[in-house]
Amino acid sequence: MSKTIFDRESESIFQTYKRLHISADRAEGCRIFASDGGVYLDFLGGIAVNSLGHSHPAIIKAAKGQIDKYMHLSNFFYQEPQVRLAEKLKGISGYERVFFSNSGAESIEGAIKLARLWGRTHNKSEIIAFTGGFHGRTYGALSIMDKPLFKDGMGPFLPGTKVIKYNDADELNANVDENTSAIIMEFIQGEGGLAVADEKFIEAIIRLKEEYGFLLIADEIQSGAGRTGRFFAFGHFGIRPDVVTMAKGIGGGLPLGAILATDKVANLLEPGMHGTTYGGNAVACATGLAVLEELENGLMDHVNEVSAYLNGKLNEIKNDHSDKVLEVRGMGLMTGLLLSFDSTILRDELLKRKIITNAGAGNILRLLPPLIINNSDIDEFIDGLGESLAAI
Ligand SMILES: Cc1ncc(COP(=O)(O)O)c(C=O)c1O
Numbered sequence: 001m002s003k004t005i006f007d008r009e010s011e012s013i014f015q016t017y018k019r020l021h022i023s024a025d026r027a028e029g030c031r032i033f034a035s036d037g038g039v040y041l042d043f044l045g046g047i048a049v050n051s052l053g054h055s056h057p058a059i060i061k062a063a064k065g066q067i068d069k070y071m072h073l074s075n076f077f078y079q080e081p082q083v084r085l086a087e088k089l090k091g092i093s094g095y096e097r098v099f100f101s102n103s104g105a106e107s108i109e110g111a112i113k114l115a116r117l118w119g120r121t122h123n124k125s126e127i128i129a130f131t132g133g134f135h136g137r138t139y140g141a142l143s144i145m146d147k148p149l150f151k152d153g154m155g156p157f158l159p160g161t162k163v164i165k166y167n168d169a170d171e172l173n174a175n176v177d178e179n180t181s182a183i184i185m186e187f188i189q190g191e192g193g194l195a196v197a198d199e200k201f202i203e204a205i206i207r208l209k210e211e212y213g214f215l216l217i218a219d220e221i222q223s224g225a226g227r228t229g230r231f232f233a234f235g236h237f238g239i240r241p242d243v244v245t246m247a248k249g250i251g252g253g254l255p256l257g258a259i260l261a262t263d264k265v266a267n268l269l270e271p272g273m274h275g276t277t278y279g280g281n282a283v284a285c286a287t288g289l290a291v292l293e294e295l296e297n298g299l300m301d302h303v304n305e306v307s308a309y310l311n312g313k314l315n316e317i318k319n320d321h322s323d324k325v326l327e328v329r330g331m332g333l334m335t336g337l338l339l340s341f342d343s344t345i346l347r348d349e350l351l352k353r354k355i356i357t358n359a360g361a362g363n364i365l366r367l368l369p370p371l372i373i374n375n376s377d378i379d380e381f382i383d384g385l386g387e388s389l390a391a392i
Pocket of ligand 1: 104137186221
């Protein structure tokens, strides 16, 4: 008998991922069709990547249209999709310059370089980040994270970095000073259990920034591109970071990242000081444009409508299962449940009912559905969730 894909994978690929036992065949909208005939409701969205769901006609049209012209030329060339996407991002965000990368971690690396250059020109050397943050798997990113699983045995990490307690204004006051070159943070922590920045913490950051003049870098890699109901999660907080890192949802399924910054900060990088072969790939930029156009043409309003509906239903579930569901967390379609038990148990119970979710850190069941999800998908999810909780 021929080997299954599960065996073949385990014999041929680095064993770094804990995969779901699903062999995907194709996907459409919010559904993933498995090779064994199973049809799954997708509340993971490729980990916040498939903002328009799967096989969205606008994404396919944009990708095919660009593939017919050219796929890759390199950054030696002026390329219309890249410049158009940059202009669109500028228009939506108000930032003045965009650097395109391929992934979240790569955007973070570029932002760390900006922090270092800012430090050099302002006589500052320390980058501060927060517990529970997730910024990627490269050395710069790991250096501003605290989770032992991701770091143990891999040091030494970047000097001049410090990870302090999230949402603790006293810790901020004790650690931020004239030597702080940058603070890097998620306004809602994705991997870190959907913790949302609190008011006192943000107030302290605003005050300290005024006093010491460090760069504020927002990691919007998971929370950006409309996921929380605003284009950026920081848009809920009345604060304006100097630098924003993006990836995931902005490409709509193709690898695309971006760093957004003011002129003053972006110009710290002079020609030749930073670059990437694939960053700003023409096909990825074309799909990125399709995502932004959908967001402008009603998708953002849709996110706010459906996320309010989902939130209401999740709160009903919490009331019905108050022994198991302790809290509904998150913002917009970056949401989830704090459970009184290991969230992998609920994730697996949902999987039996052909619903895909994510078991996050600290007993969190994390939900990152495609932004195009509708109320009937949500009803189906909530039915499965209620049944799963009752079965546990
Ligand atoms: C907030 C945040 N930053 C950075 C990253 C790293 O992105 P990538 O996996 O594309 O390198 C992630 C990925 O989950 C993320 O959620």
